[in-house]
Amino acid sequence: MAGELEGKVSIVTGGGSGMGRSTALMFAREGSAVAIADVNDEGGEQVAAQIEDSGGNALFMHTDVSSEQDVLNVVAETAAKFGRLDSMVTAAGISYARYVEGDDETDPFLHPELATNLNKPTEAWQKVIDVNLTGVMLCAREAARQMVNEGHGGTIVNFASINAYNPSPILTDYSVSKAGVVMLTRCFAVEFGPHGIRVNAVAPGPIETPMLARVHRAQVSGGDPWGNVPLQRTAQPEEVAEAVLFLTSDRSSYVTGKTLGVDGGISTV
Amino acid sequence: MAGELEGKVSIITGGGSGMGRSSALMFAREGAAVAIADVNDEGGEQVAAQIEDSGGNALFVHTDTSSEADVLNVVSKTVEKFGRLDSMVTAAGISYANYVEGDEATDPFLHPETATILNKPTERWQKVIDVNLTGVMLCAREAARQMVAEGHGGTIVNFSSIAAYGPSPGIMDYCVAKVGVVMLTRCFAVEFGPHGIRVNAVAPGPIDTPMTASLQRTGALQQQSGALPLGRMAQPEEVAEAVLFFTSDRSSYVTGKTLGVDGGTNTV
Numbered sequence: 001m002a003g004e005l006e007g008k009v010s011i012v013t014g015g016g017s018g019m020g021r022s023t024a025l026m027f028a029r030e031g032s033a034v035a036i037a038d039v040n041d042e043g044g045e046q047v048a049a050q051i052e053d054s055g056g057n058a059l060f061m062h063t064d065v066s067s068e069q070d071v072l073n074v075v076a077e078t079a080a081k082f083g084r085l086d087s088m089v090t091a092a093g094i095s096y097a098r099y100v101e102g103d104d105e106t107d108p109f110l111h112p113e114l115a116t117n118l119n120k121p122t123e124a125w126q127k128v129i130d131v132n133l134t135g136v137m138l139c140a141r142e143a144a145r146q147m148v149n150e151g152h153g154g155t156i157v158n159f160a161s162i163n164a165y166n167p168s169p170i171l172t173d174y175s176v177s178k179a180g181v182v183m184l185t186r187c188f189a190v191e192f193g194p195h196g197i198r199v200n201a202v203a204p205g206p207i208e209t210p211m212l213a214r215v216h217r218a219q220v221s222g223g224d225p226w227g228n229v230p231l232q233r234t235a236q237p238e239e240v241a242e243a244v245l246f247l248t249s250d251r252s253s254y255v256t257g258k259t260l261g262v263d264g265g266i267s268t269v
Numbered sequence: 270m271a272g273e274l275e276g277k278v279s280i281i282t283g284g285g286s287g288m289g290r291s292s293a294l295m296f297a298r299e300g301a302a303v304a305i306a307d308v309n310d311e312g313g314e315q316v317a318a319q320i321e322d323s324g325g326n327a328l329f330v331h332t333d334t335s336s337e338a339d340v341l342n343v344v345s346k347t348v349e350k351f352g353r354l355d356s357m358v359t360a361a362g363i364s365y366a367n368y369v370e371g372d373e374a375t376d377p378f379l380h381p382e383t384a385t386i387l388n389k390p391t392e393r394w395q396k397v398i399d400v401n402l403t404g405v406m407l408c409a410r411e412a413a414r415q416m417v418a419e420g421h422g423g424t425i426v427n428f429s430s431i432a433a434y435g436p437s438p439g440i441m442d443y444c445v446a447k448v449g450v451v452m453l454t455r456c457f458a459v460e461f462g463p464h465g466i467r468v469n470a471v472a473p474g475p476i477d478t479p480m481t482a483s484l485q486r487t488g489a490l491q492q493q494s495g496a497l498p499l500g501r502m503a504q505p506e507e508v509a510e511a512v513l514f515f516t517s518d519r520s521s522y523v524t525g526k527t528l529g530v531d532g533g534t535n536t537v
């Protein structure tokens with residue numbers, strides 16, 4: 001049977017690992033051609049190859065989402081190779097400034113004392129805002145420009161977080177960037193609704209991804225850190241990808257401007 | 270191919286018309302046995318018959334959701350006939366006290382002057398709260414009790430409304446009831462999460478249903494929906510899709526949430 005995204009073309013930022021990876025694989029399974037945009041070349045190439053090996057269509061583009069030029073490139077390459085753009089998923093994100101380099105010295109979960117607002121340097125804040133907030137804006141805006149030009153509508157799904165609603169003392173930059181994504185999603189929904197472009201977000205809770213592994217590593221001595229989750233477990237990235245798919249497919253045809261928590265019941269919104 | 274709800278058993282209150290009807294038909298198509306609970310006998314019987322005629326399993330039970338005895342009755346009848354309960358959808362609701370009787374003299378959209386807070390009698394407030402808030406509590410609670418007893422988890426999807434977020438003259442009782450449903454959904458999610466029962470809600474915007482017929486007659490709904498980002502009102506099936514998402518395993522890590530299905534109304 002035909003998939004839910006048959007004939008569609010999607011860009012998934014952060015598609016090389018975690019929830020972006022799960023989303024890319026699920027979208028491909030549902031019939032979409034998928035461009036993987038990531039700074040993680042190894043992961044991104046692997047996901048693209050996995051899709052191609054399963055008979056799907058994929059493309060990997062090295063993309064730093066905080067670079068306007070990189071974002072313009074991935075949109076242009078995707079439209080050139082697959083002929084159109086229907087959906088953008090902005091899953092790329094970092095939990096701290098040197099997350100990609102894997103710099104343990106600045107990992108806020110390992111060294112919380114360095115990550116307080118009193119002690120964190122401005123450049124650490126700036127990097128997180130650049131990737132998690134400005135990066136989402138650039139990707140969503142360039143996708144919307146492309147969709148408006150093509151004239152057939154489309155969808156954008158952004159990644160917020162439970163931290164958009166819950167302040168964390170060592171994650172001010174991250175929490176603020178994610179709260180910004182919630183409002184950005186609403187603003188884009190208002191402007192692009194008349195063009196038939198729906199814009200929504202997911203707000204994941206504790207999901208078993210490489211990013212969460214760092215939280216776990218820092219809490220080896222503690223009790224169950226997720227005991228306060230009503231569903232009493234963490235989740236697999238596929239469970240978030242299902243929500244992204246719902247918000248991308250026509251099943252959510254009257255839903256726009258919304259942020260859906262996928263968090264086991266933790267957050268309050 | 271197997272449907273998303275194959276082997277499941279659902280109760281849908283308000284299943285005789287509008288969004289409840291669309292949910293019932295969609296759930297049946299996805300393989301669920303469906304009990305229709307409604308005060309509207311004609312609509313409820315018709316939906317149940319339509320499901321049976323298509324090869325599905327259905328049951329109609331006359332149910333006033335504000336009556337505890339009626340709610341206990343529909344849960345036990347459903348379990349008796351279908352052997353279990355997996356999902357409850359609380360779509361039953363009224364926009365004003367005499368809505369079911371179709372009393373146009375008390376329709377707040379046609380006669381807003383009788384529906385102001387200054388002028389509306391207490392019994393009209395009470396009726397709307399009884400059906401739209403206490404009715405949801407009774408249905409959700411009895412479903413949860415049954416699911417806990419059966420021990421296999423389940424889902425509850427409540428119907429809130431955009432009115433939960435935007436005060437609207439003439440329907441203060443309705444707005445208050447619907448925001449209550451948002452909090453009720455969160456409270457139930459916290460208590461029943463450890464039992465594997467997920468509890469979510471939809472908050473529909475302007476939908477083309479019998480309830481909005483008088484609003485459509487006055488042109489108010491067209492005006493309201495035209496100003497939305499998506500610029501239109503929606504069909505009830507578009508809400509039923511969200512109800513199905515919350516009921517199926519696709520939303521396995523989502524609980525306590527209210528999703529607006531509202532064309533982009535500028536709220537939560």
